[in-house]
Amino acid sequence: MNETIIVIGSNGQIGTELVMNLRAKYGNDQVIASDIRNTDHPIINEGPFELVNVLDKDNLHKVFEKHRPTQVYLLAAILSAVGEQKPKLAWDLNMTGLIHILDFAVEFKTAKVFWPSSIAVFGPHSPKENTPQFCIMDPNSVYGFSKLAGERWCEYYFTKYGLDVRSIRYPGLIGWRSEPGGGTTDYAVNIFHKALANGKYESFLSADTALPMMYMEDAIRATISLMDAPAENLTIRSSYNLGGISFTPAQLSAEIKKHIPNFEISYSEHDPRQAIADSWPKSIDDTYAQNDWDWKQKFDLSSMTADMLKNLKGSIHKTI
Ligand code: VAH
Numbered sequence: 001m002n003e004t005i006i007v008i009g010s011n012g013q014i015g016t017e018l019v020m021n022l023r024a025k026y027g028n029d030q031v032i033a034s035d036i037r038n039t040d041h042p043i044i045n046e047g048p049f050e051l052v053n054v055l056d057k058d059n060l061h062k063v064f065e066k067h068r069p070t071q072v073y074l075l076a077a078i079l080s081a082v083g084e085q086k087p088k089l090a091w092d093l094n095m096t097g098l099i100h101i102l103d104f105a106v107e108f109k110t111a112k113v114f115w116p117s118s119i120a121v122f123g124p125h126s127p128k129e130n131t132p133q134f135c136i137m138d139p140n141s142v143y144g145f146s147k148l149a150g151e152r153w154c155e156y157y158f159t160k161y162g163l164d165v166r167s168i169r170y171p172g173l174i175g176w177r178s179e180p181g182g183g184t185t186d187y188a189v190n191i192f193h194k195a196l197a198n199g200k201y202e203s204f205l206s207a208d209t210a211l212p213m214m215y216m217e218d219a220i221r222a223t224i225s226l227m228d229a230p231a232e233n234l235t236i237r238s239s240y241n242l243g244g245i246s247f248t249p250a251q252l253s254a255e256i257k258k259h260i261p262n263f264e265i266s267y268s269e270h271d272p273r274q275a276i277a278d279s280w281p282k283s284i285d286d287t288y289a290q291n292d293w294d295w296k297q298k299f300d301l302s303s304m305t306a307d308m309l310k311n312l313k314g315s316i317h318k319t320i
Contacts, residue, residue, distance in 0.1 A: 003030050006069045008052055008101070009076030011035040013189075014116065014170075014219065016043050016178040018073060021220050023047055032067060036076070043177065052076075054097030064104045071227070073114040074101045080120055081273050082182035083143035094146035095153075102157045102165065113165040114227055117151050117239035119212050120144035120184075121169060124279045131281035133241045133288045141276050143183075151238040158237040166226050167239035168219075171284065174304060175216025176311040184273045184280075188213055188252060191265070192308045195256050200264040204271035207250040210282040214244030215299035215307070222295055229293035236288050246283035247301050255305040 003026050009015045010033035020043045022031045028047035036053050039045075050063050054076050076097055083090035098115060105113045122131055123138035139145045147169075157163040172185025180186035187203050188211075194201040205211075214222075222242055226234075247255075253265040289295035299307070 003070045004067050005031045005071040005073070006034055006050070006052075006063065006067060007031065007073045007075065008034050008054060009074065010044055010049075011037070011039045011041065012075055013173060013175065013178045013181045014216075015073075015075045016041060017175055017216050017220050018075070018223065019044060019047070020177070021224065022073075025224065032069075034063065041178075054100055055093060057100055060100055060104060064108045064110075068108055069110050071112045071114070072101060072105055072110050074098060075116060077116070078143065079181050079183035080118075080141050080143040080276050081184050081186070083141060083146070084272060084276070087142040090142045091146050094143070095149060098150050098153060102153060102163060105165070106157065106161045106163055111164060112227060113163060114223065115150065115154055115165060115167045115239075117147045117167050117169045118144070119169050119171050119241075119280055119284055120276075121148040121151065121239070122281050126281060128282050130283050130285040131241070132285050133236065140279055144279075147239075154239065155237045164231055165237070166234065168222060168226060168242050168289075169239045169284070170219060170242060171212035171214045171244035173214055173216055173219050174308065176308050176315055177216070184276045185211060185213060187249060191249070191252060191256065192312055195260050195263045196309065196312055199260065199262055200266070201253075202266045202268050203249040203253075204268050204273050205249055205277050206267055206274060207265075208248050209274070209277050210246050210248045211277060211280060212244045212246050212282070212284045214242065214297070215304040217307075218244070218297050218299050221298075222289070225293055225295065226289075233292050235292055240289045240292070241284050241286045242289055242295070243284040243286040244297065245299070245301050245304065251301065252305070255301050256309070259305065259309050
């Protein structure tokens, strides 16, 4: 059966790459990119596009009615740093937007829904190292508790309505094709652009701030692997932990210096994103993803750094 896939929030860091990979897998015309504003990004303009505002219920209903999607990927969200500047908008967009999609997916019998959660669902009292799938979760960022609440809604719609909604707790994501979206882990993308542009970067997180991160290639492959997995194999209907690579700004800087010996990093003080990062785990246990859908990561810090720099040097998508 032909798939009709809508990616909502396609102009974002994950959305851009997901649209590219889904179109390669299913065909350009089978994957409708959508976002609240138009874009001239070449990846998005290679196939169909719809203007979608997840808070505009009528507009969203019309898009579902027109396309009757077999799969929906809801990526539109306000991330951790911007969420602290606009807390009520972040809660509304992240929550009301999700519930609109879940309701329309039930109404139009969408076969599968993907919704991204984040390691931001963990908080100061969650275990910091190899954070397990199940543990104390007391997120203190609006983004974090909107994602935690969203996980509960996803499991509720699976249990109550049989909606096949699947989710991953992404670490910080690093890619070269798209800009980061206003999060606490954005430093790990910006550093590469600045290292190439002027050989130095001022990190807004301190040198020893270890966070779980992942190369975008691995994150997209994980997403598609989860969506392709047989439903009967999935034991988690809130959101799957995904581990990635745990590193600090100092460790990332040392890796970049292997390619750009004169690169220099400095550290700003008192950035509000430091408190958010300090509330998150340093590393994540993703045993459930390994067991349920055979997850195996490919990139480590060294291979990610080499691939980022190689592609950014030759990239036509210079975005920062
Ligand atoms: C953020 N990039 O920084 C997102 C992500 C784990 C972090 O959810 O808000």
